[in-house]
Amino acid sequence: MRALAWIPPMSRLSPEALIRLLVLLAGVALLVVGLLFPLFAMLVKSVQDRSGDFIGIANFVQYFQTPALVNSIANSIRVALTTTVIVVGLAFLCAYGITRTCMPGKRLFRMLAILPILAPSLLPAISLVYLFGNQGFLRDVLMGETIYGPIGIVLGMSFWIFPHALMLLITALTHSDARLYEVADALGTPKWRTFLTITLPGVRYGLISCLFVVFTLAITDFGVPKIIGGQFSVLATDVYRQVVGQQNFQMGAVVSVILLLPAVISFMVDRWIQRRQVAQLSARAVPWQPTPSPLRDGLFALLCYGVAGVILLVIGTAMYASLVQFWPYNLTLTLQHYTFQGLGGGGWGAWFNSLKLAFSVALIGTLVIFFNAWLIEKSEGYRPLRQGLHLMAMLPMAVPGMVLGLAYIFFFNQAGNPFNWLYGTMAILVLNTLVHFYTVCHLTSVTALKQLDPEFEAVGASLKVPFWTTFRRVTLPVSLPAVLDISVYLFVNAMTTVSAVVFLYNSDTRLASVAVLHLDEAGYFASAAAMAVLIFLTSLVVKLLHAALTHVLLNNAQRWRQAG
Amino acid sequence: MSMLRRLFQPTLLVSAMASVFAASAQATELTVYTAVESDDLQKYAERFNAAHPEITINWVRDSTGVITARLLAEKENPQADVIWGLAATSLLVLEEEGLLARYAPQGVENLDPKFVDAAYRNGEDPAWVGMDAWVAAICYNTIEGERQGVPMPTSWEDLTQPEFEGHVIMPNPNSSGTGYLDVASWLQLWGEDQGWDYMDRLHNNISRYTHSGSAPCSLAATGEAVVGVSFAFRGARLKSQGAPIEVVFPEEGLGWDMEAAAIVAGTDQQEAAQTLMDWVVSQEANELYNEGYAVVAYPGVAQPIENYPADITERMIDADFSWAAVNRERVLAEWQRRYDSKTEE
Numbered sequence: 001m002r003a004l005a006w007i008p009p010m011s012r013l014s015p016e017a018l019i020r021l022l023v024l025l026a027g028v029a030l031l032v033v034g035l036l037f038p039l040f041a042m043l044v045k046s047v048q049d050r051s052g053d054f055i056g057i058a059n060f061v062q063y064f065q066t067p068a069l070v071n072s073i074a075n076s077i078r079v080a081l082t083t084t085v086i087v088v089g090l091a092f093l094c095a096y097g098i099t100r101t102c103m104p105g106k107r108l109f110r111m112l113a114i115l116p117i118l119a120p121s122l123l124p125a126i127s128l129v130y131l132f133g134n135q136g137f138l139r140d141v142l143m144g145e146t147i148y149g150p151i152g153i154v155l156g157m158s159f160w161i162f163p164h165a166l167m168l169l170i171t172a173l174t175h176s177d178a179r180l181y182e183v184a185d186a187l188g189t190p191k192w193r194t195f196l197t198i199t200l201p202g203v204r205y206g207l208i209s210c211l212f213v214v215f216t217l218a219i220t221d222f223g224v225p226k227i228i229g230g231q232f233s234v235l236a237t238d239v240y241r242q243v244v245g246q247q248n249f250q251m252g253a254v255v256s257v258i259l260l261l262p263a264v265i266s267f268m269v270d271r272w273i274q275r276r277q278v279a280q281l282s283a284r285a286v287p288w289q290p291t292p293s294p295l296r297d298g299l300f301a302l303l304c305y306g307v308a309g310v311i312l313l314v315i316g317t318a319m320y321a322s323l324v325q326f327w328p329y330n331l332t333l334t335l336q337h338y339t340f341q342g343l344g345g346g347g348w349g350a351w352f353n354s355l356k357l358a359f360s361v362a363l364i365g366t367l368v369i370f371f372n373a374w375l376i377e378k379s380e381g382y383r384p385l386r387q388g389l390h391l392m393a394m395l396p397m398a399v400p401g402m403v404l405g406l407a408y409i410f411f412f413n414q415a416g417n418p419f420n421w422l423y424g425t426m427a428i429l430v431l432n433t434l435v436h437f438y439t440v441c442h443l444t445s446v447t448a449l450k451q452l453d454p455e456f457e458a459v460g461a462s463l464k465v466p467f468w469t470t471f472r473r474v475t476l477p478v479s480l481p482a483v484l485d486i487s488v489y490l491f492v493n494a495m496t497t498v499s500a501v502v503f504l505y506n507s508d509t510r511l512a513s514v515a516v517l518h519l520d521e522a523g524y525f526a527s528a529a530a531m532a533v534l535i536f537l538t539s540l541v542v543k544l545l546h547a548a549l550t551h552v553l554l555n556n557a558q559r560w561r562q563a564g
Numbered sequence: 565m566s567m568l569r570r571l572f573q574p575t576l577l578v579s580a581m582a583s584v585f586a587a588s589a590q591a592t593e594l595t596v597y598t599a600v601e602s603d604d605l606q607k608y609a610e611r612f613n614a615a616h617p618e619i620t621i622n623w624v625r626d627s628t629g630v631i632t633a634r635l636l637a638e639k640e641n642p643q644a645d646v647i648w649g650l651a652a653t654s655l656l657v658l659e660e661e662g663l664l665a666r667y668a669p670q671g672v673e674n675l676d677p678k679f680v681d682a683a684y685r686n687g688e689d690p691a692w693v694g695m696d697a698w699v700a701a702i703c704y705n706t707i708e709g710e711r712q713g714v715p716m717p718t719s720w721e722d723l724t725q726p727e728f729e730g731h732v733i734m735p736n737p738n739s740s741g742t743g744y745l746d747v748a749s750w751l752q753l754w755g756e757d758q759g760w761d762y763m764d765r766l767h768n769n770i771s772r773y774t775h776s777g778s779a780p781c782s783l784a785a786t787g788e789a790v791v792g793v794s795f796a797f798r799g800a801r802l803k804s805q806g807a808p809i810e811v812v813f814p815e816e817g818l819g820w821d822m823e824a825a826a827i828v829a830g831t832d833q834q835e836a837a838q839t840l841m842d843w844v845v846s847q848e849a850n851e852l853y854n855e856g857y858a859v860v861a862y863p864g865v866a867q868p869i870e871n872y873p874a875d876i877t878e879r880m881i882d883a884d885f886s887w888a889a890v891n892r893e894r895v896l897a898e899w900q901r902r903y904d905s906k907t908e909e
Contacts (some may be wrong), residue, residue, distance in 0.1 A: 009800055068904035148772055230772040231736065233904070240775065243630035245739035246896060247636050247657065324769030326806045329707065409637040424643060481709045503634055506643070507595065507622030518602050521627060523802055 042407035046253035082219035091165035097300030099173040100422035112308035118539035120496040121223035127317040148230030156224035172206020178288035322530035354512040358494035366487040373445030398441035401499030448482035600649035679861035692826035696857035701796035702812040703781035724765040734793035742777025748817020800871035
């Protein structure tokens with residue numbers, strides 16, 4: 001009410017428009033410096049030879065003439081498509097169960113389903129070996145097939161990508177207008193038809209975004225194929241082989257360019273669909289509440305808890321691995337692997353650095369990303385700027401972490417770069433991580449914002465309320481669940497990320513996630529598992545705090561959503 | 565919970581105290597890039613600081629490939645002052661790019677000449693100095709070997725026998741320095757024709773190629789493979805941790821690379837860097853290397869160590885590092901053409 005009463009007497013359009021422009025430009029500048037310039041510095045290498053002379057497309061010609069490299073394209077697509085089908089299928093069913101049925105224990109399932117995101121990708125890799133490796137408890141399940149190859153890659157990736165998909169689909173399915181369902185019910189529309197004509201179109205945008213997110217995450221992931229992929233080569237491990245194995249930055253850049261293609265396609269499809277998206281949650285919408293249906297609820301509960309069971313099995317196996325003296329030959333339980341003594345890698349100090357990084361990224365990233373998304377979606381004018389910002393926001397997901405990390409070296413460590421002072425600091429790790437995980441946060445923001453009626457802004461503007469007040473008093477509170485999801489997503493990813501930061505940390509900023517990699521490489525599997533479990537538990541505590549906070553906020557600021 | 569706290573508090577306290585002392589001493593700081601196994605880094609810094617407490621070492625440690633890639637990528641504006649513990653074959657690449665500053669550490673004349681940059685023999689200051697030899701070896705899991713009827717190999721040739729089919733793991737030379745070391749040493753040992761012929765036969769028995777050089781040994785240690793082609797240091801370490809493995813030194817000869825040290829060109833800590841390099845070639849430092857490596861650069865220092873044969877020096881091949889460096893691209897391309905295009909299942 002106070003917002004309505006408070007109308008600034010001198011409010012004119014132009015200062016506000018100026019501020020809007022400046023903020024928009026700041027958002028653009030962040031991604032230009034944090035993403036475009038470094039990428040450009042990296043990609044230029046794809047048309048250069050080793051001494052830095054321009055050689056046109058010669059590197060690409062060489063790439064396509066090398067069968068060992070070209071094969072990886074088909075391998076990558078196969079593995080990524082399989083993962084996409086499994087993950088999106090399961091995640092949609094589970095998200096539907098959470099949002100549209102009365103299955104019991106929803107809150108518990110949501111907590112369990114999000115667990116994989118809390119762990120570094122090495123954790124499922126370690127667990128899969130313990131479960132399905134040559135000494136694994138369950139190796140017979142594979143019927144003679146090896147876990148080291150496409151099967152392991154798909155399983156490992158499905159495990160860690162599942163929560164990403166679930167998060168996007170729950171956001172998409174949360175907003176719904178009960179009036180549509182009431183009408184359908186009144187007209188005697190069959191359930192399947194309601195699903196096809198109301199539910200699916202309503203989440204179309206979220207669903208298709210989700211398909212692309214999952215596909216791109218799968219095709220660019222490096223951690224799982226490196227550890228468990230055996231010799232099945234995919235594009236992301238090819239970048240590693242070129243850059244780390246052979247220090248051939250030029251060919252690494254060529255593979256990176258090829259890896260960027262899915263993002264470009266994804267962006268085009270995204271624009272195309274967006275034009276067809278209609279705001280679903282109008283200012284007059286009535287939130288829909290599911291009614292109990294024992295059979296449906298039971299089936300969904302069964303499915304969801306089946307998924308949760310698999311997740312718990314994988315995490316439990318890693319915990320067990322961290323407690324065993326020397327698997328599989330000495331199964332005495334011990335806590336000694338948690339001391340990290342004499343193992344280098346940074347031990348608890350690295351854990352503390354990771355914590356600092358994660359808090360910084362969560363705080364800064366959430367504000368920046370959500371506000372930018374809001375500027376893109378809900379402001380008028382400067383269309384090219386807003387579109388440019390959206391394009392850049394879609395890009396990071398398609399950039400493999402390793403490419404981004406190297407790109408940062410090439411750009412920020414150039415002699416004469418004004419941002420040179422960032423290099424080797426915690427700040428560059430924050431920037432890199434923020435940019436690396438920008439896209440999913442951006443998409444979550446956009447999905448949430450799209451479902452808000454543009455009338456909110458229109459009313460604000462007609463009442464001459466400055467845009468930041470509308471943002472602070474209406475948009476932000478209404479979107480709080482999504483905003484909190486974003487901050488926690490950033491936190492846990494900052495805790496677990498490896499591939500980008502491995503090129504950027506220095507002696508003061510060693511990270512726990514990198515320590516996991518080093519411990520695993522040195523053959524200290526148990527200590528690696530212990531550090532992975534430590535990261536997992538840290539993220540879990542933060543996640544639990546987040547859940548508690550969300551609960552309180554939902555009870556206060558979001559009461560309207562649960563009306564009726 | 566209380567267990568966690570007990571583990572946690574002393575560590576915090578120690579690191580807090582360490583940072584207080586570091587701040588009050590106003591020490592010179594050196595950024596040192598290294599691929600030395602992370603289990604040993606703390607020890608290296610402590611021994612050096614016993615002699616030179618005024619210089620603080622800030623380690624940046626990663627695998628050989630990552631550290632080399634980082635140094636090359638940072639070429640325009642190097643961040644490291646000193647490289648202490650990186651493969652000589654990597655340092656040859658860095659030298660070619662002009663990244664190393666030549667310096668003859670005090671006492672370098674005491675080292676075995678084959679552990680010093682060849683330029684030193686021609687009267688120039690060496691671009692790098694060696695520390696120890698890093699020797700190829702096979703890790704053999706005795707329990708799994710017995711269970712699966714795979715005998716303990718004694719030679720490289722054994723690995724091509726039918727009973728080893730599907731039981732051998734080795735690093736991919738395109739991903740791992742250890743992998744390239746193996747390939748390069750076979751080609752030097754037998755000549756190119758016979759070398760490739762050997763790898764053709766070996767390839768039929770390989771169950772998979774890994775991205776990391778220590779992985780084959782670690783996998784043998786946990787029974788994921790019976791035979792892992794890797795290097796001796798990791799095998800010896802895993803064995804002392806209780807892994808049921810034997811470290812096998814094949815009789816035809818052992819490929820090797822050396823860990824070496826160098827000053828990075830353009831460092832603004834020239835004096836401290838030279839102090840460190842002087843210590844790197846000292847007898848004391850070589851005694852330190854000898855705790856993990858059986859062959860070190862300082863003649864007469866090496867004591868036989870656990871899990872290594874006494875005659876290891878005689879069994880190392882006459883490795884030509886510059887041949888390995890010059891032919892690297894060609895050999896890797898050939899390897900990829902022969903074996904990598906088949907990796908799709």
